[in-house]
Amino acid sequence: MKNTQNNTFYHDLLKLSVICLCLFSFAVEAKYQSPTLEPSKGIQFHNEFSMRAGMTSGYMDTRGLQGTSDKRATIGFTTSVSYRFKRIQWTISSYTLFGGISNLSYDTKVIQFSKTSGRFRNVAITPTARYHPNIQLGSFSPYLGAGILWSHRTNKLRRAQMTTKTDLSNNKINYESRGLIIQLGIHQTNQATNGKFPLFIELSLIHSQSRNVSLIDTSNFRKTEILSKQDAPSEIKNSKVLLSLGARLF
Amino acid sequence: MIPVNKLIKFFFILTFCLLGPLNVLCAEQPSFSLLGSQDSEISDSFHLNYQDPQVIYGYRDRDDHTFGEVLGSIGVIYGISWLIYPIVMPTTFREGELSDYRTNFGRIVWDKDEPFWNWFVHPISGSQMYLYYRAHGHDRWSSVGLTFISQALWEFTIEVYTEPTSFQDNYITTVWGSILGFGLENLSMHLLNNGGAISRFFGHAINPSTLLWFYEGKVHFIPHIDPREGQENLSAFLIFDF
Numbered sequence: 001m002k003n004t005q006n007n008t009f010y011h012d013l014l015k016l017s018v019i020c021l022c023l024f025s026f027a028v029e030a031k032y033q034s035p036t037l038e039p040s041k042g043i044q045f046h047n048e049f050s051m052r053a054g055m056t057s058g059y060m061d062t063r064g065l066q067g068t069s070d071k072r073a074t075i076g077f078t079t080s081v082s083y084r085f086k087r088i089q090w091t092i093s094s095y096t097l098f099g100g101i102s103n104l105s106y107d108t109k110v111i112q113f114s115k116t117s118g119r120f121r122n123v124a125i126t127p128t129a130r131y132h133p134n135i136q137l138g139s140f141s142p143y144l145g146a147g148i149l150w151s152h153r154t155n156k157l158r159r160a161q162m163t164t165k166t167d168l169s170n171n172k173i174n175y176e177s178r179g180l181i182i183q184l185g186i187h188q189t190n191q192a193t194n195g196k197f198p199l200f201i202e203l204s205l206i207h208s209q210s211r212n213v214s215l216i217d218t219s220n221f222r223k224t225e226i227l228s229k230q231d232a233p234s235e236i237k238n239s240k241v242l243l244s245l246g247a248r249l250f
Numbered sequence: 251m252i253p254v255n256k257l258i259k260f261f262f263i264l265t266f267c268l269l270g271p272l273n274v275l276c277a278e279q280p281s282f283s284l285l286g287s288q289d290s291e292i293s294d295s296f297h298l299n300y301q302d303p304q305v306i307y308g309y310r311d312r313d314d315h316t317f318g319e320v321l322g323s324i325g326v327i328y329g330i331s332w333l334i335y336p337i338v339m340p341t342t343f344r345e346g347e348l349s350d351y352r353t354n355f356g357r358i359v360w361d362k363d364e365p366f367w368n369w370f371v372h373p374i375s376g377s378q379m380y381l382y383y384r385a386h387g388h389d390r391w392s393s394v395g396l397t398f399i400s401q402a403l404w405e406f407t408i409e410v411y412t413e414p415t416s417f418q419d420n421y422i423t424t425v426w427g428s429i430l431g432f433g434l435e436n437l438s439m440h441l442l443n444n445g446g447a448i449s450r451f452f453g454h455a456i457n458p459s460t461l462l463w464f465y466e467g468k469v470h471f472i473p474h475i476d477p478r479e480g481q482e483n484l485s486a487f488l489i490f491d492f
Contacts, residue, residue: 049391053429079425081394094421096369121365125421152360152418176360216362223342223412224362249432250390 052080052200054246056095063237064104066114074099076122078202078244082130089130091145095204095242097122101155106173108215109230111164113173118157124149124206126181139192145183151208152176153236170219171227175236179208187248197247204244210236307442307453307460308467309435312387320396323386327379327400331408339412346412354410361416372419376401376427377434378458384435385459387466393431398424 057075064070074097082091098121105114128147135142155173185202192198213232217225336343361368379400383393401423405415434456441453442460454461460468 049394051394051425051428051432079429081425092421092425094425123418125418150360150417154362172362174360174362214362218364221364221366222339223345224364226362249429 048084050080050082050084050248051250052078052082052246052248054078054200054244056097056204056242056244058204058240058242060097060099060238060240062101062104065107065235066105068103068105068114070102070104072099072102074122074240074242078242078246084132087132089132089143089145091128091130091147093126093128093147095122095124095126095206097124097240097242101157104155104236106155106213107232107235108173108213108228109232110215110228111162111166113157113160113162116155116157116160118155118159118168120153120155122151122153124151124181124208126150128181128183130183136189137186139188140186141189142184142186145181145185147181147183149179149181149206149208150177151179151238153238170217172216172218174214174216175210175232176212176214177208177210177236177238179206179238181206185244197249199245199247202242202244204240204242206238206240206242208238209234304471306469306471307439308469309384309439310387310466311389312466313389315386315388319386323383324396324400324403327382328403328408331400331404335408335411342412351411354412354414355406357410357414358417359414360418361413363416368418368422372423373426373430376423377431378427379423380428380431381435381457381459384431385462385465385467390428390432394424394428397428397431401427 054077055075056078057073060072060074062070076095076097078093078095080091080093082089084090098119101116101118101120104116106112106116126147126149128145130143130145132141132143153175155175157168157171157173160168182205183202184204185200187200188198190198210232212229213235214229215227217227376397379397380393383396384390388396398420401420404423405420409415438453438457438460441449441456445453459465
């Protein structure tokens with residue numbers, strides 16, 4: 001019961017965040033699009049699309065069932081496609097992360113896994129709104145972003161204690177999660193690089209909670225089969241601090 | 251009895267293997283008929299003094315595409331997608347049913363496919379779509395947008411025959427595909443413009459759209475020195491292949 005209440009509160013918080021972000025961005029845009037204001041010197045490009053890619057690495061804390069937890073480093077890639085107005089930039093980003101698993105417990109409702117070890121892959125897609133204040137730090141300018149996040153984590157186990165014996169090499173456990181992301185970054189201005197591959201450095205704080213869990217049969221390489229799919233609200237909680245480094249490609 | 255899908259695969263491989271070397275050979279000998287002149291003096295000077303002709307590969311970013319032209323480009327990719335699906339995944343396609351199409355239509359899920367499909371096949375197909383639109387003279391962002399449209403048509407109207415639309419595939423094919431396409435575009439241009447036959451072969455291999463008739467960026471560059479007394483001019487001819 002407590003879990004369900006937490007979950008409802010969490011979803012309401014997510015919805016509220018999205019509404020606040022939208023209202024905030026519209027308000028800021030309305031203010032800065034006003035013809036009575038003088039153009040800002042800190043703005044380097046407006047009304048422009050941008051495609052970015054880079055590497056990301058960081059630290060993550062995953063909490064599984066029965067009080068189990070796994071703290072470890074992770075590494076991966078980040079990409080983003082965005083459209084910038086004057087101050088606000090709408091972005092869709094992705095984070096693809098890889099790493100190991102140890103000692104987490106999972107419950108797929110068909111089989112319970114404990115004392116696990118293996119590898120995970122995590123794909124997160126996040127629409128965010130970024131605010132670019134009128135600040136210059138040499139050839140860089142900072143930005144602050146926030147958004148919601150959908151995440152898909154695949155756990156490929158090598159060893160585990162199971163309630164029903166199964167072939168781990170032909171199975172994987174998937175968790176779908178939702179969460180929030182806050183980004184703080186600096187990016188090189190177009191003028192500094194003459195428009196060629198401006199760099200960015202970004203710190204991201206991510207928190208997500210699981211929504212459902214699936215047990216997947218991967219024995220057929222061409223088409224995987226879902227053996228079970230169940231709701232798993234807040235069974236797996238994940239917090240990450242990621243540092244991304246990359247460049248705007250075009 | 252040879253299966254049809256094997257024949258089609260063989261045809262694709264044969265075409266791909268033949269087109270590369272053929273194009274490399276043909277590229278060495280651009281037609282000079284366009285330079286034909288009735289003036290024998292000028293004509294002689296061409297024959298005596300033109301420098302080695304070069305074929306330069308690049309991209310022309312046009313902004314005058316008609317609606318019909320864009321629709322045609324999208325339609326070709328859409329048709330190829332319908333053709334390729336049963337060839338690449340015959341077993342999966344045979345398992346599909348019209349009732350599945352109705353059930354899956356409009357549903358968006360996280361797919362559970364293996365990384366080979368999500369992280370290898372989708373970005374590569376996205377990159378080739380991006381390069382196809384680039385070859386048609388679209389700028390980078392138009393190519394990204396058209397790649398997204400083609401990808402969405404594939405996900406929402408073709409693949410739903412066997413499975414629901416994948417949330418992450420829409421992003422991966424478009425964004426990762428375009429990023430990979432951007433890299434392949436630069437690498438292929440470097441290989442095509444700076445190197446010998448092998449370099450050009452690989453340049454075409456990673457960017458096959460440069461071999462096709464609609465590719466708009468191929469330019470014959472013919473430097474010419476006029477040796478006539480008092481008229482020592484350096485000029486060049488640029489002949490676009492359309």
